Amino acid sequence: MNIQPLFDYIRNHVTLTSEEETFLASKVSYRKYLKGQFVVQQGDVCKYESFVISGCTKTYYVDTEGQEHIVMFSVEEWWTADLGSFITQTPADYNIQCIENTELIMISSDDIEELYIKIPKLERFFRRVIERALAASQKRIIRSFSMSAKDRFLYFREKYPQIEQRIPQYMIASYLGITKEFLSKIKSQIILEQ
Amino acid sequence: MNIQPLFDYIRNHVTLTSEEETFLASKVSYRKYLKGQFVVQQGDVCKYESFVISGCTKTYYVDTEGQEHIVMFSVEEWWTADLGSFITQTPADYNIQCIENTELIMISSDDIEELYIKIPKLERFFRRVIERALAASQKRIIRSFSMSAKDRFLYFREKYPQIEQRIPQYMIASYLGITKEFLSKIKSQIILEQ
């Protein structure tokens, strides 16, 4: 049970009093998952917003043809949840699965509302986190329409070099919205170029 | 100068005291734009978050090949801004242009921070607005990868029937990430089917 990384992360952005820290600590829970386990399954209600202490998760959607589409990866110091399900407490559209052994700090929807009320600084901080995530999400939509698969891959590699290393290529292909075969082709093409 | 619709909109979600309403009124400004005018231009800093009273705007990105990609339309009771530019006060990636004569209520970044501090209920409300927008944006990414152009169009038509009516088809094509010629083909195909 190591929740220190969450405090370090929050301290980088807001200053909490020691009472506030104690209150925060009382509202979070720690949990370990093994590689392959699910944090959320499509159809369940996403009860928690989770902060990744160590490990990595993938959030994906299974379409009507049974195909997996990865929405995001979450590594250390990132948040993960099916946000739509979490905020409305209705069944999730996405699966969140650990692709490594993963340690999470989890906050329930009721507890996070309490935290927001008691510690407005935290609500401000989370609002900003979400604003940034929304701006990033809009840019990703633009990239999906205006860039070729190859350029999207080069962008991904440039932006998340660490993540590229630790994740199987076929998952990166899914995240980029292409097949693993085509990503393989793109990579050999890139190698030929240099 | 008619800011009443903003109050009506906010009243549907949070209850403000009359002092709070007065303070809010002192922090917003009203502005009329003609069809074709720009609220924000790529490269400028997006100074305001705008609430649409009447009319319609398109938010679009011009890529390196000079092609327009529409990110969103904003009609009555919607907010519009280049969020990335607004929150960091750095140059905008997007253009926001009025495609009808448009009335906006605009709030500057400093003023909205003041509002959040003085009226925490408003911060809570906006956090929720943004959370919902982020969940919707993630779903749009999934749709762009898992649905055909035709299905994306049918989804758009189903979800925003009013918007489909008032916007030229070539802009809808741009929003859907396809050419106007292909949307035309899709529409004639749909007509043949029924």
Next chain:
DNA sequence: AGTAAATGTTAGTCTAGATTAACTTTATTT
């Protein structure tokens, strides 16, 4: 070390959607 499972590659064929270009229809302006 040897086998099975997971991951990645290569190549051929196919298709959704882009591009080009000529044409039609609908709005706007004078």
Next chain:
DNA sequence: AAATAAAGTTAATCTAGACTAACATTTACT
């Protein structure tokens, strides 16, 4: 009402990326 511009259509050709399938390599398990 004519002229012009804006929006939408049709059809032919082209291409990025999907799909299929066989094969190669790496990783994990006994």
